[in-house]
């Protein structure tokens with residue numbers, strides 16, 4: 005089988021591009037976010053750690069390390085997206101256990117935790133899993149869609165109908181920083197998972213709240229919508245804009261762009 009058209013053979017159907025950045029921002033002394041992109045394994049991950057001293061950094065890096073190790077040791081299926089999402093959920097649960105145990109056994113790490121959002125590229129789809137308020141967005145046909153739903157108090161009050169939107173809840177002073185789920189906060193954690201089929205031109209953006217709290221959705225749409233932009237330049241522009249608009253938190257992102265194979 006020649007696979008020239010990419011449907012029958014082993015030739016890739018899509019050309020994938022990756023870019024990632026992490027930045028301390030303007031205000032914070034430390035960067036407690038972590039980012040990991042492994043193009044060979046089709047893995048993207050960002051995590052936003054919290055905790056005293058350097059414990060937030062420990063937690064977010066531990067999440068990245070544990071999940072990456074599992075994927076590298078025994079790569080999940082690229083053809084069965086249910087198997088891949090189940091694999092990601094198990095990997096995130098394993099990261100949770102290790103962070104929970106480390107925070108119980110090391111006084112310096114007590115109370116540490118982290119968000120995580122992770123993606124895994126299969127044949128024509130992206131499987132994803134998350135805990136906390138780090139997000140996955142997709143840009144398609146000029147529309148920005150937030151794929152993940154935050155595990156946060158402010159999202160909960162919106163879901164319960166007290167406010168029509170996050171923006172409106174913020175306007176009434178509902179704080180954004182209270183998470184309802186985080187890795188390391190309990191021995192067992194519920195992981196949200198999903199999978200998205202690719203279309204040529206899709207851009208997937210994984211990011212921490214240091215980006216989304218600084219950049220309104222319509223600005224995000226504007227930047228991501230510049231077709232054929234250099235992906236590294238796009239990543240730089242997002243970080244620069246978040247810093248320019250205050251940069252009050254660490255800013256971390258990983259981008260996947262789906263192009264046509266040649």
Ligand SMILES: [Mn+2]
Nearest residue numbers: 052213214253
């Ligand atoms: Mn943050």
